[in-house]
Amino acid sequence: MDDQRTIGQLLREFRISARLTQEALAERAAVSARTVRDIERGAVIGPRHSTARSLADALGLTGADRDHFLAVASAASWESSQAQDGYVDPPAAPMSEEWPADAAVFSADPAVPPFRILGPVEVGAPGRPISLPGTRQRKLLAALLLNAGTAIQHERLVDMLWEEPPRSARQQIHNAVASLRRSLAATPGSWNITTTEAGYLLQVPPDLVDVSLFRTMVAESEQLERLERVPAALESLERALKLWRGPALAGLTGEWLEEAAVQLNEQHIAAVERTMALRLRLGQASSVVSALTGLVARHPYRETQRALLIEALHRSGRQAEALTVYEDGRQLLADEFGIDPGPALRRVHLQVLRSSPVTDPDDAGAAAPDAGVTAHVTETRSGGAVLRNFLPHSTKEFTGRRTELDRLSDTALSSSSQALVISALDGMGGVGKTALAVRLAHELTEKYSDGQYFVDLHGFSPGRDPLTPDQALDHLLRQAGTAIEKVPPDLAGRSALWRGLLAGRRALVLLDNAVDVAQVRPLIPGATHSLVIVTSRRRLAALEDAVPLSLNVLPPDDAEQLFIQIAGEERTRAAAAGVAEVIELCGRLPLAIRIAAARFRDRPSWSIDDLVKQLRSQRSRAQFLSAGDRDVMAVLRLSYRHLTPAQKRMFCLLSLHPGEDFDAYAAAALADLPVARAEQVLEGLFDDNLLLQQAAGRYQFHDLVRDCSRLLLAAEIDDRERTAATGRLLDYYLLIANEWCRPVAKGPFRFHAEIQHTLSRPEAENPAEATQLLHTEYHNITAAAEYAREHGWHSHAWQIPCAMQPLLAGMNYGERAYVLFEGAVSAATAAGHADGRSMALTGMASVCREAGDNDQARALFEEAIAISRATGNGRHEVFQLAGLGITLLNDGDLPAAEKVFATGYRAARELHDRATAALLANNLGVVAKDLGNYADALRYFTESAEHGNGFSTEDIAILTALNIGIVHQLRDNPEAATRQYEECRRRSRAIKFDVGEAVALVGLATVNRSLGNFAAALEDGRDALAIARRTALREVECDALNALGDIFLSTGEASSAETLFAQSEQLAVRHNLPRNAARSREGIAHVRFAEGDLAAARRDWEEAVRLFPAGVADAENSRRHLTSDTVLQPRCQRCVVVARTAAPSFRSE
Template identity: 35%
Template sequence: MDRDHGPRVRVPEQRAPEEPGAADSLRFTVLGPVRAWRGAESLPSGSPQQRALLAALLLREGRTATAGELIDAFWGEDPPSQALATIRTYASRLRKVLGQDTLVSEAGGYALRIGRGALDLTLAQDLAAAAEKARAGGNRLQARTLINKVLGLWDGEALASVPGPYAENQRTRLEEWRLQLTEARLDLDLEVGSHAEAVSELTALTAAHPLRERLRELLMVALYRSGRQAEALAVYADTRRLLSEELGVDPRPELAQLQQRILRADEELARPADEPAPAAAPLKPAQLPATVPDFTGRDSFVRDLGAQLASAEGSVMAVSALAGIGGVGKTTLAVHVAHQARPHFPDGQLYVDLQGAGARAAEPETVLGSFLRALGTAESAIPGTLDERAALYRSTLDGRRILVLLDNAHDAAQIRPLLPGTPGCAALVTSRVRMVDLAGAHLVDLDVMSPDEALQLFTRIVGAERVGAEREAALDVVAACGFLPLAIRIAASRLAARRTWTVSVLAAKLADERRRLDELQAGDLAVKATFELGYGQLEPAQARAFRLLGLADGPDISLAAAAALLNLEPHTAEDLLEALVDTSLLESAAPGRYRYHDLVRLYARACAERDEQPPVERELALSRLLDFYLATAAGVYALERPADRLVDHLEPTDHPGLTFGNRQAALDWLYTEAGPLLACVRRSSEPSTLRRGVDLLWAALDLGESGANAKQYETAAIALLEAARTSGDRRSEVRALVTLADVHHTSGRFDQAEQEAESVMILVEADQDPLPACWASNARGIMALYQSRHDDGERYFNQAIDNFRSIQDRPGEASALCNLSRIHLATGRTDSAVALAEEGTAVYDSMGHALRSANGRYALGMALTQSGRFAEASERLLEALDVFRASRQRLWEGMTLFRLAEVDLTAGNATDAAVKAEQALTALRGIGGEWRRGNVLTVLGRSLAQIGQFGRAEVCWREALGIYDALGSQEAAEVRSLLSSAASTSPS
């Protein structure tokens, strides 16, 4: 066998294995070519026969091999007349290389005296034994890691090119062991939830070993857990047919039982045993925030809620919902009760802040994704839709005892998908609204503290000695706080941090704050009055920072963005932000990143509206933030796409933006800032900021094209398009249409993308804003290509080439050339297709345009495939794949894998084609649209049919046909033909 389908770490050609030991120690390998090293020096192993002697002695692991045994090993039953002399000659040569003390003569034979760690085979045996022990002890992740290390010791075929019957027998034995290890590791892959990733490898292995039923069994399980039940059943049908034809037997009982379990949709089979998690995720989530050490009062609530949660140990799911105004202590109480209830939930606790009081509450599907990962679900196994995620979430929790704390919920609709729904689990919900429409929930209305509880909390924070000396003043303080826990905590913390103050000083300060006591009576006013305690103590610069930072949307804000918004140097801004953190008015989300509690943000904005004079200062602050994001995103775009003319056609900015030393750092910034950046775009719908907001969205198109943040990107594009139409800003409308069409293209909604691009061409004034006109012609050509309107596509691409040349946009010209190549390819002009793609790619390469060069290589790889130049096509596509992965372009990573599958299929490498098609399906999960998925399924089916897996092939084609029929795509005719042909030629 000359191909390894498992993971490996290859041993370099002239380098010893990196094992511990002295620098001059001997090292040997047999799991590949037979080689020897002393330290880092490679030793000559001589002729094939001499390596055969070395291998025979190494495989005896220190035991003596007699001359007769060695002769049998070399020549079997027909040794030459000088066999013994030949053995002695080889032994003498080896002894000179290895040393007298290493190769010894004894008892009429020879033996090697080396340490156990000196041979890769014994190291592999020890690692395999450790893996077996770890698995027996329930540590599947460690066992999986150890088996991967064992498999990584192989360097191709064991005992490669070593002659003789003994070596041949050992090769067979070692290859069988290698397969057993691979099966064990794949079994562990399935146990830890990596079923989707395992499908491609199992597809290749079943093609290489078609009669190995264990591999077929693992493939059926992997497909079933990946939601591909029909394919899993087709594997059984293929196996049954093959075994009948080849061996005249039926599948073994285990395989037949597995088929029945799949037919029954066995829920136990649908998930890994005990729900183990991948290496990066905890098996037992413990996500509760820390409880406050000075928790005070609320005794009746603690008892009541504790009893409700404990009832989940019986036969029902317990749901308790705490409601109350902001700052009343809902989260503090919920966290405290949850910690006390932990013994009732031994399988873990989940927590999420749903941001229900903010402008944009957390989306349930996003929360479910986070919960599923924490519960051990592999990323690739997480479905794309809310309903599918909720169903998988409930299935994952079935049989477990998990407590879910849903903090700061917006409404009942937001949390319904997040409820466990199974006995033994419980949900604890906090919200500012009473959830009367949450069926079956135990509702709790949390009011302010009693005077005694409020004073007790204040005392615990400040200290009994200071409060005891001024009890009346302390009562005045908590009364001024309206007995609201958050207000009391802020006031007490300020006093505790200032040892020179007395309680009376604090009480006097609170009494002087513009009728605060009158404002602490009801609703949100109570929250504002509470935060006024901290805000009123800020220095002017701190207060300005507090007000203006509250204007920014998004989950958090970076120091650099905050400095731009405040128009300050970063170090000055950092001092102000850290001071706000000290007052608890701002949180430090991570080093260099800050966030407001949602209620504090609302209060900060109210302060800005009230205190920021003149009002234009608020607009200027947001304008500076928009400038920062636009300038920095433009820099990222320019670094990713050198010489691209888009940056020359963006709105000018006053802020220079950040600069980056390399593409990786630039992309890290872009994806880290995705949330705040897109939030800033959504806020830029006013006429004064609209054009820069649209340009920022265009410059950040990687966020939409990569598949990451695509939904938020689309939402922002729609919002700006509506704003542009409302304000009558045609330039902004055209550019918003550009970004929206790009979103539709990425998502596979080609008709909508065509409509948007057509609208651009109708609306654009090319002499005033030439780039959208160029882009629209190119985009319409792409849509025409996808819809097989080749004459239209060629006309659009030629128009795009002329347009790009007219504004000296060489990257745009190269893009249109590569796209025109695909029209030539689709119409049979293969030679010119290759030439056009080579021309476009050369333009990209001349400008150091890595990402766009990858697009060029993608087109060139397709043309070379159709030209029959398969090796060149694979080389170009693999180059593109590396760039797309480095640039986090998941859509194009998946499409390049698909094109590589086409190369392999056309070249007759059906197994490799099936592997790459499976990898493409995994990469395109949730992005790219159904049409692209149909294309991949079609190629996967053709690959599977060529390796004899006819049942699976038919399932893939039927799914592809359903997609094409739903879309009205002409590819449906090809798939019908494949299905018809399969039906007429399929073995009975």
């Protein structure tokens, strides 16, 4: 026997079984205790889907219990929407016998489509569906029908059918598709599921699927209503509603299907509400009162239904009952959500209070959804004339905006008394435009004392078309006291009368929620003494003589104050950090802050941390920031409704962008548009305040607008188009990384990327401009690589990091570099690309080496070299030998480094790889210099320059020139060294080569110190230190600190010198730089020597000798002290002003 228990009875039984009070359950589910009580006692027959899920979660329901609870809740919600609507299913044809196997199973009645999901999922004639064995078949069919005509990827189907997919998910889908194919094969029409490259596809004409037919009929009804064919519109809507047989997708569970069902059932309720509205327009007020009363009882939080009931009661002459219904709703919203009624309720309430008939929904005179204000009307008399104030009330919770108010007020008050002032406020939905405009209007009431007029133009209102200019003028004229029979029938006449009425008056006109300039222009009075305030989500740049103000989100302090004002100071006082995170998660958008604060205020058991958890998830944030008719996502979607098709598509696709900002080139790649067209579309979105622009040509989303874009993407753009757009975007970032980095790339990283699409990109005139562009796009390129890694785009996941290796190297491999190359190694392995794996290992090894992890770097270089040898890729191998040699050099193993460099140098020359030969010759010169063989060093550096002439990149050429300068300095030729250093500094600055510039400055500091030019030396040393720290060049930073320490030591400031040497030593130890650590300890020994502590100085010199790598010539400085007849004798170049051996070593890669 079927379970006949109501949802209230089930909830009570499960609650008692869980040993929870109503209050405890409400707290766990994040709903009010009143909601739990109302459901259990039957006052709310059908809870919303989100509420039912929250209750199920709070009760800990799983398996069959959870499925049954949600199914009963869904059915109850459906029944409550159907009750007293006057719509019932047509009776099914009686079945006298089993259908024969060869009988036609599809209805010949086109009004009853064979594929049905508006109720239980069925295929076949009404009452005679074909058998669909198993829940999974029905889920699969539902997924295919909801995406009819579009292929669904296998991975997408897995997400649709399982919340936690089993390992056998792929096979189970294959089995389910085969089974469903067999079921459909028995039907006439040969409906079949085809397998394409994009996934599974079910081709069904839209008129054979009930949900498609329903939407077509609803759209037809809306068109008929716009043509003022109201009876026909009602008939079309009634036919659409008869397609429903119960809650959509009834009996099917699972997160994706349940969300789809919620959306479909919401469309059904909206259609029911439109039906009631149409009946009211046809004068059937009395006949719908009963149905609307039942609807409001079952959906107490739906303000649209309550507004319709109030209107029906008012039209039926039952004003007292209408006011009671309004007050009940106002109290309910205040108790449950801490909010005021929305504009629909305020409008009809105002009409009831004024005892004037509500003739059309366009008779709105209320604030927009983001206003948070309640309208009021006052009349006073001055000199026999009636002066009217139609301004809405200004909310008591208005916070901040003092700067904007002062600016707008100053504009109005400083203008000539003979000037018409027009202030145009624009901003995204929910940012508080109306609230600011209303507050401003109230503050200026005394200056504009001849009347204050207000009209909501409904440019962006839910379920409403914008008012036409003649409709808006009708409202304004009637507010001005014009009898209805005296209102001219045409726009020109109304506009002329409006201008005449305000002539000579100091009036204030607030035109709220405008859709565009064309709607506003006829409403501007001709009076030169008046103030017009216009608000719109669009920038009204074409509005003549207007003073524009684009309203941004609240500053942090104002946003925090708004939250505290609503949530209460007592609970927020000790949670400043949590409040700060909450307002940032709300994007500092006033509407979002109000909803979050009200929810927090009404849940006294919650901490700020609980609120933060609700807001951190993008999916839960969208649901959480909804209360009654106040819904942040719904408010933002209203802007989307007014976009062009190209703008809608771009708005959705932009949510695929993984970075923080983007330009027209990236948008063009996403949308597959020419760049000029993409820029035009982006500017349109910017003008509609759906995009921000922090810098010229750079656009970004507000966080909540991005959430809205992602939700619309899932609903509006199919899997195939999303996949194609993602591929183009990843190709774009691979393209720019490869094209801009390749001119300065070395070895294996100088490759041509595999790019599938032909895309436009910004042109770089020179390497310096390319570097600037790379730094601008750095975060987007890395975000693209990380997205590719996380979502299985293997080719992009290894190519992008390898293409941007020169950029990463120039930034000294920041903290994200290791993760990028680690992902590249995995991706290249998954793609079966040996050279790609070898390149990625090389990048990963370089990161480890620069971080001081020489052991790991050596192992990774050796693995990369083994792959290159196995594949016969000699050019990769010689570059990797250079990297391995530098690692050995850093580790202090000079003989091993020299051997590896020599092996690579021979191989590079045999391969005629002149660029890598230049690199290796330079590094052999560094080894020779460190060993004190200056003639050999100079020979290698000269060979490096010869090999590299016309083949090396400019940075390698600069490093070789720097090393020549160092040899000049060590050979006691400061003039030649200075010339080299100054030339290298100039060349480095020209290409923005930070390493070269910092090294040149260190060299100049040491030379100037040796010549006694201490002021110049100090300036050069400090500049070098600043660059090294900004770019995380740790070895150069140590060298700069040592050079500065030597300068202070030479000027007698031993304490400052010791501090600098100690800093250098700590840094060198942390990053495994033994030569720098030894130089720092040697410097400290000289400080002790200068202070007269000879025993401590000797210990420090001994430690320095121990730290220097074996064979390094620099160690002789300390040895001279230790072998001297008397320690007091100056035995090394650090003891005197001349310090020629203070120069660092510069290897190249």
